[in-house]
Structure formats: structure tokens, C-alpha cells
Amino acid sequence: xxxxxxxxxxxxxxxxxxxxxxxxxxxxxxxxxxxxxxxxxxxxxxxxxxxxxxxxxxxxxxxxxxxxxxxxxxxxxxxxxxxxxxxxxxxxxxxxxxxxxxxxxxxxxxxxxxxxxxxxxxxxxxxxxxxxxxxxxxxxxxxxxxxxxxxxxxxxxxxxxxxxxxxxxxxxxxxxxxxxxxxxxxxxxxxxxxxxxxxxxxxxxxxxxxxxxxxxxxxxxxxxxxxxxxxxxxxxxxxxxxxxxxxxxxxxxxxxxxxxxxxxxxxxxxxxxxxxxxxxxxxxxxxxxxxxxxxxxxxxxxxxxxxxxxxxxxxxxxxxxxxxxxxxxxxxxxxxxxxxxxxxxxxxxxxxxxxxxxxxxxxxxxxxxxxxxxxxxxxxxxxxxxxxxxxxxxxxxxxxxxxxxxxxxxxxxxxxxxxxxxxxxxxxxxxxxxxxxx
Amino acid sequence: xxxxxxxxxxxxxxxxxxxxxxxxxxxxxxxxxx
Numbered sequence: 001x002x003x004x005x006x007x008x009x010x011x012x013x014x015x016x017x018x019x020x021x022x023x024x025x026x027x028x029x030x031x032x033x034x035x036x037x038x039x040x041x042x043x044x045x046x047x048x049x050x051x052x053x054x055x056x057x058x059x060x061x062x063x064x065x066x067x068x069x070x071x072x073x074x075x076x077x078x079x080x081x082x083x084x085x086x087x088x089x090x091x092x093x094x095x096x097x098x099x100x101x102x103x104x105x106x107x108x109x110x111x112x113x114x115x116x117x118x119x120x121x122x123x124x125x126x127x128x129x130x131x132x133x134x135x136x137x138x139x140x141x142x143x144x145x146x147x148x149x150x151x152x153x154x155x156x157x158x159x160x161x162x163x164x165x166x167x168x169x170x171x172x173x174x175x176x177x178x179x180x181x182x183x184x185x186x187x188x189x190x191x192x193x194x195x196x197x198x199x200x201x202x203x204x205x206x207x208x209x210x211x212x213x214x215x216x217x218x219x220x221x222x223x224x225x226x227x228x229x230x231x232x233x234x235x236x237x238x239x240x241x242x243x244x245x246x247x248x249x250x251x252x253x254x255x256x257x258x259x260x261x262x263x264x265x266x267x268x269x270x271x272x273x274x275x276x277x278x279x280x281x282x283x284x285x286x287x288x289x290x291x292x293x294x295x296x297x298x299x300x301x302x303x304x305x306x307x308x309x310x311x312x313x314x315x316x317x318x319x320x321x322x323x324x325x326x327x328x329x330x331x332x333x334x335x336x337x338x339x340x341x342x343x344x345x346x347x348x349x350x351x352x353x354x355x356x357x358x359x360x361x362x363x364x365x366x367x368x369x370x371x372x373x374x375x376x377x378x379x380x381x382x383x384x385x386x387x388x389x390x391x392x393x394x395x396x397x398x399x400x401x402x403x404x405x406x407x408x409x410x411x412x413x414x415x416x417x418x419x420x421x422x423x424x425x426x427x428x429x430x431x432x433x434x435x436x437x438x
Numbered sequence: 439x440x441x442x443x444x445x446x447x448x449x450x451x452x453x454x455x456x457x458x459x460x461x462x463x464x465x466x467x468x469x470x471x472x
Binding site for chain 2: 011030033034037043047051081088
């Protein structure tokens with residue numbers, strides 16, 4: 001089936017999961033209606049519940065989703081829709097209080113019935129979820145601890161919200177509504193079981209061994225792995241995988257782009273990782289023979305996914321890792337396409353793969369444009385950031401027909417996308433991937 | 439903005455709009471306003 005068709009099918013499935021219970025309520029016979037504000041509140045409660053449970057999907061890393069949507073897009077869906085879900089769930093009781101101020105007494109957890117207690121605690125759990133997710137770094141919560149907190153609060157919020165809905169038992173008294181909500185709960189539970197049980201088991205069954213660790217420029221390290229007792233995995237240049245050297249059940253894995261060619265026959269693949277945090281600063285201590293667990297490949301940031309005439313790569317710092325994978329792959333494929341690589345770095349010394357890129361310039365029809373933020377005075381090349389002017393100085397005349405791959409931190413991607421639009425590069429020709437997802 | 443992020447933005451906007459429209463419509467139907 002075509003990728004576009006599959007995308008529409010999954011979007012339709014997602015909308016069905018969120019809106020079907022309410023739409024069916026509108027179509028089929030139902031209990032008698034009440035005041036307008038109260039019924040709007042109920043509808044928001046139903047939609048909030050469906051959206052809350054559906055948030056298990058975008059970050060589940062289910063292959064049929066990650067093949068269709070870029071991972072950073074899925075995470076953005078999750079972040080933004082989670083905040084919206086919280087807001088409509090919060091509006092649900094507020095409208096009830098406005099409609100009948102006497103219902104404010106349901107906030108008293110000592111005297112309130114269990115259905116109200118469950119609802120109140122679910123909203124508090126969701127508030128904690130949103131606060132700890134948005135301000136995690138400001139609150140100095142470590143990532144792996146936050147993930148456990150996030151899972152615990154999600155379980156609590158979903159479980160209590162469902163309990164609240166079933167106990168209120170007004171529209172839920174309809175048999176088909178009970179069946180739909182039980183089915184939805186089953187889907188959410190199956191996804192959670194897959195994420196938390198099935199996937200870690202699969203990772204343990206297929207471990208990898210460290211072959212070597214190589215120091216690169218710019219405080220980066222290339223980590224090379226080979227499968228240990230299994231066939232390994234094939235990936236497309238530009239994709240990434242989640243890796244950990246601890247038990248996959250600890251859920252402390254981190255995403256990194258493959259930096260090696262996807263055409264390797266020896267099953268060895270590698271990642272280039274910059275020292276940016278707790279885990280990344282331990283890469284240099286990995287020893288040959290150490291066991292590493294890999295979950296992947298993921299991502300749609302791949303030249304194999306799109307028809308490309310001419311190629312333009314634009315990367316900042318360690319964003320060059322997936323670009324390097326593509327360039328190395330193109331060498332293995334003996335590709336003769338014209339390509340330009342704009343590579344932004346702070347200094348000449350911090351340019352990762354600097355020497356190899358010079359070699360690739362000879363092996364491919366590649367034009368390499370270094371853009372340095374803090375160059376020395378005698379630097380003859382481009383200075384500052386990758387702007388529209390810099391792009392126009394080096395792009396070929398038919399640059400509007402080229403395919404653009406952007407990888408780097410979000411501010412850089414946004415700035416470069418703005419520059420590309422300024423010079424009228426069609427949006428359909430631009431593909432991007434940002435570093436930070438979680 | 440590239441095509442992926444355009445899809446992402448529209449998906450979110452459509453979800454939010456449908457939530458608001460459907461909840462108001464449900465309220466109106468049940469309150470006998472339509």
C-alpha cells in the first residue's frame with residue numbers, strides 16, 4: 001500500500017478513536033439532555049478522555065507509525081495535544097461549577113463520592129504531568145526519573161478518569177458506549193504493554209557488542225556496534241535508533257542518528273555522539289565487547305524515502321551525523337548526483353568529520369560550504385549563520401528543484417527554513433529533523 | 439516551514455477545532471437548541 005494512503009488510513013483511525021464515542025452519542029438514541037453548559041462539559045470530558053488515552057500512540061515508536069511520520073513530528077503532536085487535552089479536561093469541571101455552583105462541594109475529597117474523588121485526582125495528576133513535562137529541566141528532574149514519574153502519573157490519570165466516567169454512568173449506561181470505551185482501553189493497554197514489556201524483551205533477545213569507540217572533533221565520539229548472535233538490522237541512511245548499555249527495562253535509552261553507510265555488508269554500524277549530557281559523556285568509556293541494546297531503525301529523514309534530483313544538505317554541529325550516513329552511502333552507491341553540503345560550526349577546529357568531508361568532496365559531486373560562527377581573522381569562507389545570502393551564493397541555478405535535508409537544533413532549523421522560503425524553495429522539497437524530541 | 443511540520447500544524451489545528459465544534463454541537467443538541 002502507498003505511503004500516502006497508509007498515512008490517511010492512520011489519521012482516520014486516530015480521529016475515529018478520539019471522536020467516535022461522541023459522534024455515536026449524537027447519532028443514536030441517548031438519555032435525556034440537560035442544560036447546554038452541562039452537556040458541553042460532558043462532551044469535553046469524553047473528548048478529553050479519548051485524547052488522553054490516545055497520547056499513548058504518538059510516542060509508542062510503533063513501526064507502522066514511525067514509518068509514516070517523522071519522530072520529531074510525533075513528539076510535537078504528543079506535546080501540544082497533551083497540553084490541549086489537559087485544558088479541555090480542566091474546562092470540564094469548571095463548566096459544571098458555572099452551571100451549578102453547588103457542585104463545588106465535590107472538590108471536598110473527604111465528603112465527595114468516589115466518582116468525584118477519582119475525577120479530581122485525575123485532573124491533579126494531569127496537571128502534575130504537564131508541569132513536570134514542560135518545566136522538567138527547570139525543576140532539575142533527571143530524564144530517567146521523569147520518565148518513571150511520567151508513566152506513573154499517566155497510568156493514574158487514565159485509570160482514574162476511566163473510573164470517573166464509568167461511575168458517573170449517565171451516557172455510559174448505554175451498552176455500546178461501554179463496549180467502545182472498553183475497546184479503546186484495551187488498545188491503550190496493548191500499546192503500553194508493547195512499549196514496557198514486549199519491546200524491551202525484543203531488545204534483550206538481540207544485543208549488540210561494541211566494536212570500537214573513535215574520538216572525533218567537537219567533543220564527539222563515534223561508537224561502532226555489531227550484532228551479537230543475530231542478523232542485526234538494516235537501516236536507511238538518515239534514520240536513527242535508540243541505544244542503551246543498561247537493561248532495556250530501565251528505559252534509559254537515548255536516540256542517535258546512524259552515521260555509517262547503510263550499504264555496509266559487514267553488519268557493523270555506527271553512531272556519532274556529541275558529549276551533551278549524562279549518557280553522552282559516558283560514550284568514551286565504552287569498551288570493545290561491551291553489550292549495547294539498540295531499538296530501531298526509526299525516522300523518515302531518508303533520501304530513500306523521497307525522489308531526489310539534486311541534493312542539498314544543511315546541518316549544524318552534530319546534526320551532520322545523519323548527513324554523513326547519507327554521504328557515505330552515496331559513495332558506496334557510486335552516486336553522480338550534484339550535491340551541496342552547508343555545514344555550520346562554531347570554529348574550524350570543531351568541525352566533526354572535517355578531514356573525511358574533504359575526501360568525500362573528491363569522491364562525490366559534492367560542494368562543501370563551511371559556515372563558521374566564530375572563525376579566526378584569516379578565515380576566507382562564510383561567517384556567522386546559514387542565511388539566505390549564504391545559500392544563494394553557493395546553490396546551483398536550478399536550486400528550486402533540489403531536495404533539502406536539514407538537521408540540527410530547532411532554532412537553526414527554523415532559521416534555515418525561513419531562509420529557504422525567502423529564496424522560494426518549495427516546502428515540499430524540504431525535510432528536516434531536529435535533535436531534541438523528548 | 440517544511441511539509442512535515444505543515445501536516446503537524448494542521449493535524450493539531452483540526453483536532454482542536456473538531457473538539458470545540460463537536461462539544462458545542464453536542465451541547466446544543468442535548469439542550470434542544472438544534
